[in-house]
Amino acid sequence: MREGPAPTGGAVASAGTVDDLCRHAAALRRAATGVAAVLAGVRTTGGAGSPLRARLDGRVLVWQAALDADAEALRARAALLDRLAAGWALPTPGPWPAAAISPGPTSSRVPIVPAGPTVPIGPTVPIGPTVPIGPAEVAVGGIGGAAVRFDPVLLGALAARLRAAADRAAALGRVVAVAVGEADRTLTRMGAAGPGGPAGRGLRLVAVEAPAAAADIELRMARFAAAPITLRRVGPGDPSERPGRTPGGRPASPTALAVAAGLLALFDSGSRSIPDTPGVERLRAIRARLADLPGPIRAGVIGLLRGGPLTVLAAMAARLAGTPKPGAVLAAAELAGLADDLLAGAPPDLLGELVRALPWLEPAAPPPAGGERSGPVVGVDRSGDAIVRDGAEPGDVGQGAVADCYLAAALIGLARQDPALLAERLRRNPNGTVTVTLHPGSGAPVGVTVTATLPASRVSAPAPPGGGGGRGEAVQEIAMDGDNAAGQPELWPALYEKAYARLHGGYPAIGFGSASVALGTLTGRSVSRRAARETSVADLVALLGRGEVVVLATRSRTRPGGLVAAHAYPALAVDAARGRVLLRNPWDPAPGTDNVRWYAWSQVVADVHTVVHGPTR
Structure with missing residues (x-):
């Protein structure tokens, strides 16, 4: 029984859609129950006062709070569907039909909540010899000098549970996306506006950070196992x-x-x-x-x-x-x-010797951005930085001096359509290297391991405040940026590029490549190509609506004031009512800009040679 009369003037459910609304509401409630229980069984181990335990406890609290928020949002969405099925009306949509505009580049970032005065555990935490762990229980100094005992068997089990929780979060994230999408499509068919807002932020946080926490534990165990053989x-x-x-x-x-x-x-x-x-x-x-x-x-x-x-x-x-x-x-x-x-x-101290013995494990470096005047290419160790901070986003990608706009465009499109896939196919190893899963020739998956050392060139830097006598020296990364749009360390685009370069024989070998080859290598799925002149706005709406990545490859010559020639642009959204497409130039944007712009399709279609598209899974 509802309280009071149903509001009028909005969309009202017909008898034919009531069953769908009830079914979607039940699916959302089931998903909410699963979301709240993702961390079941994840419990830290170790004595009170352990710095490792304090950091991990803090992160688990943050993860659970984000998951609880996810679950509550799903229950609220289910309650709305129940009310609509019972005869209540939702507000009418805006002047543009919801079905005419594919989802735009909304943010999926989850704010990192500090857990007290401790440093959050994860890929951004410097690893140091603070918690010795051996093949049996080892007494170590904790906070305040208290002895703390750790059992490596329990720690190994904890690492395994963290990875299992991440797998559950990733799988449940796909379930939630499907359930929310089906519910919203039902509302759209009714002419009603859904509650909106991205779902599954807590799930993405666990899927990204829990494996990093497990890798942190395993790295500590590896460092203090002290050569078991x-x-x-x-x-x-x-x-x-x-x-x-x-x-x-x-x-x-x-x-x-x-x-x-x-x-x-x-x-x-x-x-x-x-x-x-x-x-x-x-x-x-x-x-x-x-x-x-x-x-x-x-x-x-x-x-x-x-x-x-x-x-x-x-x-x-x-x-x-x-x-x-x-x-x-x-x-x-x-x-x-x-x-x-x-x-x-x-072991970490063997990496340098291993790469010197087998130099092809480190892809050939790109030429310096400033030419020979920049001096030799140097390597910048970024192994202590975050791989994926709060979910892969299109704004994380910035093409550097390597002419691989096609690869950057494919990465941006994937970050827009399936950010979880990008995070799932990156594994940080205990020694600080990262294994990237690629699909050469769109075939079987291949793990390509790279170090987190990124190529850079030396540049002059302004003198520090307070004097110091003249300009100093700094380094500037040559390839894809290791920082996101907010200036925070986030390595996933640079690591994908480095693995792609290693697969093809070095950075110089991946200049001026194929967007279809890059997309197939990233997803392992078949990729299609169609002539731009034979592609309509409705076609673009359909492709993005199916979850496909869409990349536009421009002609060698374009009209003045149009798109950049011989370039690649990922399509982020389509406004069918106005015949517009939202494109992102993959170049590294200037401070305060994002290189995202709406274009009338009827005007830019003459600049586009090929529309490359393909599913993510």
């Missing part, structure tokens, strides 16, 4: 090194010992000649067994390859690269996959 030489002239126990060393499991022995046998540095190329099946077996090891143990096993074994690995890779035989090509591909595994799992 040690190497012992049998004799001064005996090349047969084998892993084992040294005085004071920690015991290694039989599985870890077997994997370590297999790696050492694979790259035996005792002989003067390069060992024979291992078979593909043997390489795959080693990779599979290495992947099955816990992170800290894996880092210890990989650490055994310092020096001679890495030199042998580099020589073996070089020899395979110069052998065109089919068997050698397959072995080279598998050996490259093993090298990627080593980069993702190596």
Whole structure:
């Protein structure tokens, strides 16, 4: 029973839509229940006063508050549908039909709420030797000097639960998006305006930050496991090194010992000649067994390859690269996959040696933005910065000096249509590297691991306030910006670009590429192309409405005052009533601007050669 008469003058449900409204309301309530329970089972471990526990507790409270807000918003939306089904009316929509305008670039950022005086845990937290963790409980100093005990088994379980919660949040985010979309489409068919506003902000926050928190825990465990496997030489002239126990060393499991022995046998540095190329099946077996090891143990096993074994690995890779035989090509591909595994799992202090031995693990640098006058390209370590801060957004992407507007446009389109996909396919490893999942040739997924060192050139900087005598020196990143539109560190566009460059042989190799190839590599789905002159505004509305990414590739010559020639623009929204399309120029915008502008399709269609479009999943 409702209180008072139903308002008049708005959209009223007909008998044919009441069942749909009730069904959508029930789906939203079920989703709300799931959203509130995403963090079920996630409990911190450790003694009172632990800095790690204090930081993680703070983040869990923030996550739960955001999830509760999500759940409440879904319940409120369901209540509106119930009221409409019962005969109440919603306000009539504005002068433009809701169906005529595809969703615009609304913000999906969730404000980060400080959890007391502590620093939030996540990819932005500097990792330092503050909480020693070993293979058994270890007493450490906590806040105020109190002893704190940690069990690595419990911490490993906590990391696993955090990753499981992130997976639940990502999956539930897709369910919520579908439920809200179906409800809003029903309201649109009735001519009613929905409550509006993005849903699932808390889910996106957990999907992004929980894996980062798990990686933080695993990194601490890896750093303080202190080489779980040690190497012992049998004799001064005996090349047969084998892993084992040294005085004071920690015991290694039989599985870890077997994997370590297999790696050492694979790259035996005792002989003067390069060992024979291992078979593909043997390489795959080693990779599979290495992947099955816990992170800290894996880092210890990989650490055994310092020096001679890495030199042998580099020589073996070089020899395979110069052998065109089919068997050698397959072995080279598998050996490259093993090298990627080593980069993702190596102890942090081995990364430099690994990249020096296998320089192709670091893509060839782009030329300096200012030419030779800028001096040599330098690397800026951004491993302590956030990968995805509060959800991937179109404004996070800014094309640098590399001529890969097509890739930037595809990333912007994905951030607009499916930001969760971009976050899901980035994994921060315990050693600070990041593994990016790509789909070469729109095919099977391939993990491409890159360091968070970004190419930059030296530039002059103004003298600091208060004097100091003249101008100083700073660095400016050459490729995609490592900061978002607000100037905050957010690395995901730069990491996708770096992985794409590594996949294609370096930054110089990805200039002037194909938007369709880039989009297919990012999504793994087939991509379509159509002539711009054969594409109408209604076609663009339909493509964006289906959730597809739409990129416009311009002609080599465009009209004066029109779109930039030989460039790529992602379409963010369409206003069917006015025949307009909202485009974003992927160039890094000037301060205070966003490079987003409405264009009349009838005017810019002459500048556009091809409309590239494709689904995200």
